[in-house]
Amino acid sequence: MTRSSKKGPYVYERLLKKIEGKKPEQTGAIKTWARDSQISPEMVGFTFGVHNGKDHIDVFVTEDMVGHRLGEFSLTRKFVKHGGKMQKELEQKKKEAEIASAQAAKTSPTSSAGAAKK
Numbered sequence: 460m461t462r463s464s465k466k467g468p469y470v471y472e473r474l475l476k477k478i479e480g481k482k483p484e485q486t487g488a489i490k491t492w493a494r495d496s497q498i499s500p501e502m503v504g505f506t507f508g509v510h511n512g513k514d515h516i517d518v519f520v521t522e523d524m525v526g527h528r529l530g531e532f533s534l535t536r537k538f539v540k541h542g543g544k545m546q547k548e549l550e551q552k553k554k555e556a557e558i559a560s561a562q563a564a565k566t567s568p569t570s571s572a573g574a575a576k577k
Contacts, residue, residue, distance in 0.1 A: 468497045468499070468526070469495065469496065469497055470496055470497050470499045471491070471493040471495075471496035473491075473493070474489070474491060474493060474496055474502070474507075475499070475501065477489050478501065478502060478505055483503075483504035483505045483506075484504075486505065486506075487506070488506045488507065488508040488515070488517050489505060489506070489507050489508065490507075490508040490510070490515050491507055491508065491509060491510065491529065492510045493529065494509060494510070494528065494529050494530030494533065495528060495529075495530060496528065496529050497526060497527070497528055497529075498520055498524045498525050498526065498527055498528070498529060499525065500522075500525055502520045502525075503520050503521065503522055503524075503525065504520065505519075505520055506518065506519045506520070507520065507529060509529045509530065509532065509533035510533070511533045511534060511535045512535050516532075516533040516534075518532040518533055
């Protein structure tokens, strides 16, 4: 459910005070726990350290993010890769194939360069 249009967007007042009169290049990451605060145009260019429940994740604000919430860019759940033994075997085979192709690429340019000199 969106916020009522008569109320306007919810922007955390303390965040606006923290960035007031400062340049984005000179300030570091501004730590905040206000995940529900909407991003306003004044925040563009600043880096915010948004808390995800465990630590602060740096979020660099761009123009495309205006109107979204800070919490949308600081994920609270960590994705753990699916698959077990079969997945490990497939990844191992893929890695071995990459190594073999890299070694083949190393040997072929030197032999072709030698053939060109003759």
